[in-house]
Amino acid sequence: MKYYLFIAIMTATFTLAFTAIVWRVGLRYRLYPAIRERDVHKTPKPRIGGVAMYFGVLAAFALSSQVPYFSIIWAKPSVVWSVLAAATLIVVIGVADDLWDLDWTIKLGAQFLAAGIVVGFGGFQIFYLPFGTQLVVSSWVSFALSVLAIVVVMNAVNFIDGLDGLVAGVGLIANLVFFVYTYLVLRDTGASTYSSLAPFIAVVLIGVCIGFLPLNWAPSKLFMGDSGALLIGLLMATAALALIGSLDPALLGDNNAFGRSQLLGAFIPIVLPVVVVLLPLLDFGMAIIRRMGKGLSPFSPDRKHLHHRMLDMGHSDRDAVLVFFAWTAVISLGVLLMYIGTAQDWDAGYWPGVAFVLVGIAACIAVTLLPSASRAVPRDAADAPSSSDASASVDPPDSPTHPDAPAPNEPRTA
Template sequence: MIWLCLLLVAVSFLISAPLVWALAGLGRRVGHVDEPGTEAHKAHARAVPSTGGLGIFFAIAAPMFAINIAIWLMPQQAYSGWLEPLAAHVHGLMQHAHLGIAILIAMVVVHITGLIDDRRGLSAWTKLTVQGVVAVVLVIFFDMRIFQSLAAHGGAGMVACIAISIVWLVVITNAMNFLDNMDGLSAGVGVVVAGLYLAATLIAGQWFVAALCALLVGALLGFLVFNFPPAKVFMGDAGSLVIGLLIAVISVRTTYFEADALLDPPHWYGVLMPLLLLAVPLYDFTSVTLMRVLAGKNPMSADRNHLSHRLVRRGLSPRAAVIVIWLCTLVVGLGGVMLAKLRPWQACLVAAQALAVLIVLAMLERVGFDRDES
């Protein structure tokens, strides 16, 4: 099945790259561009097409739709030859087919919301409301919940599980959306996070989630070809909201801890894996939100106080700042992949490493902020 996931990465990439290239040209012709100065959190010096999100969406959605159709229409005996290794997993994939459709519909909703926002502009609260409704539906009706062990503690535990899951889906969606403030940043972080989740789900044998990760990695790599600084195309909210939602769903559907595991049982702190893989996006989201609130601003308003902007003010070039954030995401996230299998003292080392990276970022960010204020 590993080869199949690699095939999905390739398929998604081969859809994304040429489609993003074509959409960039179309965006220029029809005037669907981000003009300099129109986005408070971006600092580009020229008009750049903002149509790349369509390419990302279709590179993920088209294979998802095709896979769901194939699972339902292909008889079991059709899985022969090079498809034979897939036959053992068809039943499990069919059981997850309704989840695939639900995720696909949720992606369509946030993608359309992003398209409207990119073209006409929507209030932050309107977008937040749409995300909230999508999260409520996924959590309540499709059991996309994090920390499900809480449900074993009665009604209060179930309510807490549902509430935390809804908040988590919305926060992660917005955290990735917030990262779309510099060329290559959101897409690159998305590749790192999705790649780490791909490794984790392959190790755990979670093929449904691994397939989602593979499609996301391929789509983002295809987009990144044209978004690496200096960017030739932007993803817009039509892309960043889809990335955020899909990463949020992946983080919820990945199994981190199985209390009834008999062989090589994992440790409870495996449930903290998503906090490590998403530590840097969450740090940026939390810090910039707190700064806005403390300054008396709308926490959803755009500005140039994100981590990437602070690193640039510290003296890094925009490209260097983006690469530093990619690498920090990778360094912090790598330890999280095998967290559940580590001994307590090893897990403490991983936690210390993650904390050290975040402290370094905080120090750099604070120095940059102080210099900007002086």
């Protein structure tokens, strides 16, 4: 555990330093597009924070190559390099889209290519599905399902990127839960070492999100952009596939290593990785149905995402983000408790987790649907923070109206 903690701390430190540098570069070279009608923010801010997150990921992997504990991760260099190559491609295409607004077909094609690199060269695949007796899928079905899963998760995470700190915070919570889960699974399946790629990627994302949040929390100084959101989605999906693909299907049958409940034991390796991104997946699914129902492209932008709806209900930007955090924590922690209760042979089994989810959902619904009087007060547009889904705009940083502009006779910081 101490090695994972070391990686998380160092990754957060590296990412924070890179984020400060990228922010200054973004201001100096005015790397921000115009504000769009659907955007929440009203002042221009750099939208290339994903570059800093990417450098944080590179630093973490480079550091791991020098730590003997993680030598097993580098036992097959092609696996690591496939992940980094896909991450590089997705960040490059994300930055290009953030700056020049690429056609959605180009972005989607790049996402499928990145997913294909991870699956084809890295070997991250869904080899079986736990339906009754284990269903082992054919190689081409495995490839197609795995690529599709990565692309869906990438877009789902990107779709919720609309408020300051939202994706970074959700990513932090989701990966904390996923890291604990993978660590417990390695223990319960009798793994010879806790050093594995799935928990390593999760802990790297924890560090990246922690390091990025200080400059992205409301009121933010910069956004992660598509490059950052797609990077988080890519790595989360890759970590999930790394875990699922490494499990022996025999462990999920009768008397499985995941506890007394065959049903829960069989499905938990797939359920929890999905649950930690449940909110993004829900928003993604609703958007696809909504847009295709109108005869539009599923990737045509609009202002009807879940975070937009919460703002329209009267929530402030920051409160809406905290509500999202609560939903993510309740669902993911609840399923984690179900696993722990079953695997540890608690007398109550998975019912404590079920109770936690039910009570938590009730509380989240109350907070979501009944905003307080203070939340119902119209938001001050000038103070409205924004997201990496947003862009930059009207007043350049040189303008005295820009919040990051230097005072008269004050030297520029960028």
